[in-house]
Structure formats: structure tokens, C-alpha cells
Amino acid sequence: MEYKRLSENSKKTWFIARAITTIIVSAVLIGGKCFLLSKFKFSGDTEWNLVINIVIAIIIGLLLLNTFIYPKIEYKQWRYMITKDKIEFSEGIYYITTTIVPIVRVQHIKVNQGPINRMYKLADLHIYTAGGSHRIPNIEVEKAEEISSYLKDKIREKVEQNDR
Amino acid sequence: MIDKPTRNHWIYMVQNILLNIKNMWFLIVLCLVSKHKITFIGGLLAFVIFSAIIKWYNTLFYLNDNMLVFKAGLFSKSKQEIPFDKINTVDIGQNLLYRVLNTCAVKIDSGSTALKGADFKIVVKYKLAEKLREDILNTKADYIENEEIKEENFESEVSKTITFKEILIYGLTKGKLGWAFGAYFAIQNFLGQIEEFIKTPFMKNLVNTVNIDSLELKSASIVILIVISVFILGYILITLLFVIVEYVRLYKFSIMVRNKNLNIRYGLISKKEYSFPIEKVHAIRVKQKILQQLLGVYTIEVVTIGYGDEKAEKAILYPIANKRFMDEFLGKLLPEMYFKGEIRKPPKSSFRRFIFKRTIIAVVILIPLYFVFKTVPSAFKIEVISIVILINGFLGYLNYKNTTIGVSEKTIRASSGSLTKTTTLIKQSSVQAISKAQNPFQRKGKVCDYKIDIYSNTFGEVVKVRHMDESIIESLNENLIV
Numbered sequence: 001m002e003y004k005r006l007s008e009n010s011k012k013t014w015f016i017a018r019a020i021t022t023i024i025v026s027a028v029l030i031g032g033k034c035f036l037l038s039k040f041k042f043s044g045d046t047e048w049n050l051v052i053n054i055v056i057a058i059i060i061g062l063l064l065l066n067t068f069i070y071p072k073i074e075y076k077q078w079r080y081m082i083t084k085d086k087i088e089f090s091e092g093i094y095y096i097t098t099t100i101v102p103i104v105r106v107q108h109i110k111v112n113q114g115p116i117n118r119m120y121k122l123a124d125l126h127i128y129t130a131g132g133s134h135r136i137p138n139i140e141v142e143k144a145e146e147i148s149s150y151l152k153d154k155i156r157e158k159v160e161q162n163d164r
Numbered sequence: 165m166i167d168k169p170t171r172n173h174w175i176y177m178v179q180n181i182l183l184n185i186k187n188m189w190f191l192i193v194l195c196l197v198s199k200h201k202i203t204f205i206g207g208l209l210a211f212v213i214f215s216a217i218i219k220w221y222n223t224l225f226y227l228n229d230n231m232l233v234f235k236a237g238l239f240s241k242s243k244q245e246i247p248f249d250k251i252n253t254v255d256i257g258q259n260l261l262y263r264v265l266n267t268c269a270v271k272i273d274s275g276s277t278a279l280k281g282a283d284f285k286i287v288v289k290y291k292l293a294e295k296l297r298e299d300i301l302n303t304k305a306d307y308i309e310n311e312e313i314k315e316e317n318f319e320s321e322v323s324k325t326i327t328f329k330e331i332l333i334y335g336l337t338k339g340k341l342g343w344a345f346g347a348y349f350a351i352q353n354f355l356g357q358i359e360e361f362i363k364t365p366f367m368k369n370l371v372n373t374v375n376i377d378s379l380e381l382k383s384a385s386i387v388i389l390i391v392i393s394v395f396i397l398g399y400i401l402i403t404l405l406f407v408i409v410e411y412v413r414l415y416k417f418s419i420m421v422r423n424k425n426l427n428i429r430y431g432l433i434s435k436k437e438y439s440f441p442i443e444k445v446h447a448i449r450v451k452q453k454i455l456q457q458l459l460g461v462y463t464i465e466v467v468t469i470g471y472g473d474e475k476a477e478k479a480i481l482y483p484i485a486n487k488r489f490m491d492e493f494l495g496k497l498l499p500e501m502y503f504k505g506e507i508r509k510p511p512k513s514s515f516r517r518f519i520f521k522r523t524i525i526a527v528v529i530l531i532p533l534y535f536v537f538k539t540v541p542s543a544f545k546i547e548v549i550s551i552v553i554l555i556n557g558f559l560g561y562l563n564y565k566n567t568t569i570g571v572s573e574k575t576i577r578a579s580s581g582s583l584t585k586t587t588t589l590i591k592q593s594s595v596q597a598i599s600k601a602q603n604p605f606q607r608k609g610k611v612c613d614y615k616i617d618i619y620s621n622t623f624g625e626v627v628k629v630r631h632m633d634e635s636i637i638e639s640l641n642e643n644l645i646v
Binding site: 085086092094095096097098099100101102103104105129130131132134 | 595596597598599600601602603604607617618619620625626637641644645646
């Protein structure tokens with residue numbers, strides 16, 4: 001069994017979602033700073049002004065990195081594999097995490113679609129065990145449905161085996 | 165079998181009234197300042213009493229068809245049914261008031277992680293509680309036995325009661341450095357008050373009584389001596405207090421196996437009893453404070469669903485155990501948790517990783533502070549920075565020493581921690597997921613962090629072991645029950 005990649009469109013959906021966040025947060029930060037400066041007239045204290053500007057620049061810089069660079073790296077790193085008894089996936093930017101979930105431990109599955117994902121016909125697959133939840137993001141809707149029904153069948157099979 | 169609908173003991177009603185009055189203190193204060201205080205307070209009390217009576221009257225429980233039925237509600241009524249085989253723990257608690265009335269609080273927990281706290285709470289006569297527990301857990305044993313499980317790896321009757329020596333060791337070795345600091349400040353404060361009372365500086369008097377040639381040296385060494393002795397005095401006092409408190413709390417701590425159920429009971433004034441099916445134990449957690457690490461003794465806790473999710477509630481299996489206990493008792497009691505196999509340590513090259521991160525964080529925080537506090541003498545600041553770095557280095561070393569992982573067909577044994585070492589023994593069948601995480605530096609050194617997701621009360625609880633050889637993932641993967 002080979003590793004599968006996420007949909008090519010995931011780079012676009014990540015970019016759009018993160019660009020919206022970047023614009024909103026930047027507007028709030030810059031607008032908030034300007035509002036506070038005009039309201040309380042802090043302008044005399046240039047040292048603090050510099051510190052605030054640096055903090056805002058760092059936050060916006062990280063957000064820009066998250067919007068323009070990370071989607072490509074994340075797409076490159078993200079891979080998943082569903083075999084007859086395990087779900088395995090690998091993800092991360094600096095820290096690469098590989099997770100293995102035995103199918104028999106899966107309690108339920110959820111297919112989730114946000115507005116941006118809907119535009120590109122993508123969906124997120126959430127896998128719940130008794131210990132926690134895992135997510136495989138941005139896979140084609142048909143594929144997500146296919147995986148979800150495959151997993152449901154597998155779980156049913158395992159349960160029947162255990163009951164016997 | 166308790167098949168008739170049964171109500172709580174009347175003390176439950178009284179407790180509810182008192183609790184409601186306590187919760188409504190603000191309203192009562194408002195009533196007191198109003199013009200018609202007697203009418204308002206009378207009305208409020210009547211409401212509180214009336215609602216408590218209705219609540220008591222409407223709360224019923226009984227057993228029916230291998231199910232526990234629980235009806236409750238004041239205005240809107242609810243009925244809950246829970247099959248016996250889904251019940252994870254039955255907990256019986258008795259405080260002084262309950263003991264006088266020969267009653268107890270029974271808490272019944274199912275495996276639901278969605279509900280915080282117990283699923284059912286009732287207050288009944290002690291005999292009735294015992295009967296209830298017997299009915300639920302014994303029927304449960306029969307019920308399962310009829311179905312399949314026949315193999316019995318453990319003896320039907322295993323029991324152990326704590327000795328005074330064990331409680332003494334527990335009290336002496338329990339971590340109390342923080343408490344000792346508290347006691348130190350309390351004693352210092354007390355001495356300060358005495359000093360004020362006699363109107364003569366306490367330190368000065370003490371200094372005058374000791375004849376040392378150099379005055380500066382004299383006062384400095386005396387101050388250090390006083391600080392150390394006050395600290396030691398505080399530590400001794402706290403230790404004594406701990407031993408007494410633990411003696412009262414863990415009085416006659418006993419663990420017993422009956423009908424595939426673990427029964428634990430303890431307490432001198434407030435009594436506590438809890439029972440759960442052995443098969444519902446998913447993992448055990450072995451904790452060791454620094455002194456306990458040196459003496460090779462530990463506290464064993466049970467990871468089971470439903471119990472231990474309330475404030476100050478810990479599912480203790482045994483408060484103070486040693487290797488002999490592990491070998492003799494645990495091997496019989498929970499053979500699946502008894503680890504036999506190779507225990508792997510982090511490679512030598514990982515030593516610097518354990519030290520580096522925590523030291524670098526301390527340095528990054530302390531260096532800017534060095535320049536911020538300009539008035540503090542730099543020699544003192546350097547001393548503080550060196551001590552903090554040394555302590556961090558030592559903690560990193562302890563963490564390196566305490567980190568291990570072992571994988572066998574039935575069990576995973578994972579250890580980590582510095583001042584408190586935690587070893588988790590996980591049943592392979594309770595492992596929910598395994599993760600391996602690697603940063604670029606770790607990738608170069610062929611090491612990684614492992615996360616083992618276990619079936620527990622806290623959703624998403626993981627056991628983490630850092631900087632281990634990356635090849636261990638293969639044996640973890642091989643032994644994973646799929």
C-alpha cells in the first residue's frame with residue numbers, strides 16, 4: 001500500500017483561509033494601535049512605540065509566512081495511508097509527526113466541509129478514538145466519502161469478529 | 165436485588181437545603197437589608213425546603229434487568245438507565261457525618277468521557293450501598309462469565325493491607341519542598357511578630373550571644389545559620405504533619421480482589437471505598453517523587469474510565485509500593501500490566517538535547533532581565549543566573565536518566581519526568597494511537613519523540629517519551645494490536 005497525498009487544491013484553500021485571517025488580524029492590530037495612539041496620545045513615548053511596532057511586525061510576519069510559504073511545505077509533507085487494519089499519516093512543517101491509529105480503535109468518523117472547502121469540492125475527515133481525535137484535511141469529497149464508508153465497514157467487520 | 169424504587173436517605177435532603185442556603189447567600193443578604201426581611205427570608209427558606217423535599221421525593225433508583233435505573237428531577241424529570249456491563253466504578257465514601265448516621269455517598273461511573281464527574285450520586289444506608297455494589301459488580305461477573313471469559317490468570321482472592329512502616333515511608337518521602345517553603349515563611353513571620361512584641365531586634369540579640377571576632381562575618385554567618393535552621397525546622401514540622409495526615413487518610417489502606425473486581429478501601433475519619441472490574445483497568449501509572457526515586461519506592465495509580473475525574477480524586481491502587489510488591493502482587497493482580505522485556509534508554513547523544521532546551525529557555529528569559537534590573541548588583545545577578553542554569557541542567561539530567569521505553573507483546577512501559585518520575589504501564593489493547601514526532605535536529609541524530617494515546621478520562625491524554633531512538637517505532641508498530 002502506498003502513501004496518498006492530499007488534494008492539490010489544498011494549497012489554494014489553505015492560502016485563502018489564511019489570507020483572510022492575516023487581513024483581519026493585521027487590520028485589527030494596525031487599526032487598534034492607531035486608535036489607541038489617537039485616543040490616548042502616547043506618541044511622545046517613542047521607545048514604547050518602537051516596541052509595539054516590532055511586536056506587530058513579528059505577528060504580521062508570522063501570519064504572512066503562514067499564508068504564503070507554509071501551505072506549500074505542508075502539502076509536501078502531508079501524506080496518509082489507509083490499510084486493512086491501520087490508518088497512518090504524516091504531517092508537519094518543522095516537526096514531522098507520523099501517527100498510527102488501529103482501525104479497530106476508531107469509534108466514529110466525521111466528514112466536515114467548510115465554505116472554502118466547498119468551493120473546491122474538498123472535505124476534512126475527522127477520526128475519533130476513545131483517546132482523542134485526528135484529522136486528515138482537504139481530500140476530495142468523493143474520496144472522503146469513500147474512505148469514510150470503507151472505515152465504517154471495517155469497524156463493523158472488526159466488531160462482528162470480536163462478538164463472535 | 166434492589167428492585168423496588170428506593171429514595172435517598174433523609175440526610176441528602178438536609179444537605180441539599182444547607183447547600184442551597186449557602187448558594188443563595190447573596191439573596192439572603194439582600195433580604196436582610198430590605199424592609200420586609202422576615203417575609204422575604206421566610207419565603208426564601210420555604211422555597212429552599214420545599215424544592216429540596218420535592219427533589220428528594222423525585223429521586224429514585226432501582227435495579228431492573230441487569231440495568232441500574234435512576235430517576236431524578238425537580239421540575240423537568242429525567243430517567244437514566246445504565247447496563248451493569250457499562251459500569252466502570254462504584255465508589256463509596258463516608259465522612260464523619262455519614263459515619264454517625266451509618267450512611268454513605270455512592271458514586272457510580274460509566275465510561276462516558278463526555279460527563280465530568282460521576283454519572284449517579286446517591287446517599288443511602290451503608291448496608292444498602294454494599295448490597296447495591298454487590299448486585300452490580302457480582303451480577304456483572306456472572307454476566308460476563310456466562311458469555312466467554314473463562315481464563316483466570318490471577319488468584320481469586322488476593323489482598324494486601326498497608327503497614328504503619330509503609331505509611332511512615334510515604335509521609336517522609338512525599339514531595340513537600342513547596343510546603344517547606346511555606347512553613348519557612350510562616351515561621352519567619354512568626355519570629356518577626358515575636359521580635360515586634362519584645363521590641364528588640366531578634367536577629368541582633370542572637371548575634372550578640374555568639375562570640376565571633378569579625379562583626380560582618382558574624383552577622384552574615386548567623387543570618388545564614390538562622391535561615392537554614394528555620395528551613396530545616398519547617399521541613400521537619402511539615403514532615404511530621406504529613407505523616408500524621410497520611411496516617412489518618414490512608415489508615416488501613418487495603419486492596420483486595422474479589423470476583424474479578426478490585427476493591428480498595430481506606431480512611432480513619434472519612435472512609436473511602438472504590439471498586440472496579442479488573443478488565444476495565446487500561447493502564448497503571450507509577451509515580452515517584454525525588455526521594456522515592458532514591459529509595460526505590462512509588463505510588464501506583466490506576467487509569468480507568470470514569471473514576472478519578474473529580475477534584476482531589478485519584479484512583480490510587482497502592483500509595484507506597486516497592487519492587488517486591490510489583491513482582492509478587494502486580495504480577496498476580498494485573499498480569500497484562502506486568503512488563504517483562506527490554507527497557508530502552510535514550511542514546512547517549514540525546515543527553516545534550518535534554519539539557520539544552522530547558523537551559524536555553526532559562527538563558528533567553530534571564531539575560532534580558534539582567535539588563536532590566538539595573539539597580540541590583542551584577543555579582544548577585546550572575547549568581548542567580550548560574551544557580552538557575554545549574555538547576556535546569558540538573559533537572560535535564562534527571563529527565564535523561566528517568567526516560568525509558570519498553571515494548572512487549574502485551575504491554576508498553578514508558579517513563580519520563582525529572583523531580584517526579586512517572587512510569588506508565590499500558591495494556592497494548594488500550595493503546596488508541598501511536599505518534600512519532602521529529603524536528604530537523606532530531607532527524608539528523610536519528611532520534612524522535614513518541615506519543616502514546618491511551619484510553620483515559622481526559623480526552624486526548626498522551627504519554628510522551630522524548631529523544632528516543634527512531635527505530636523503536638518498528639517494535640511499537642509490530643506489537644500494536646489491530
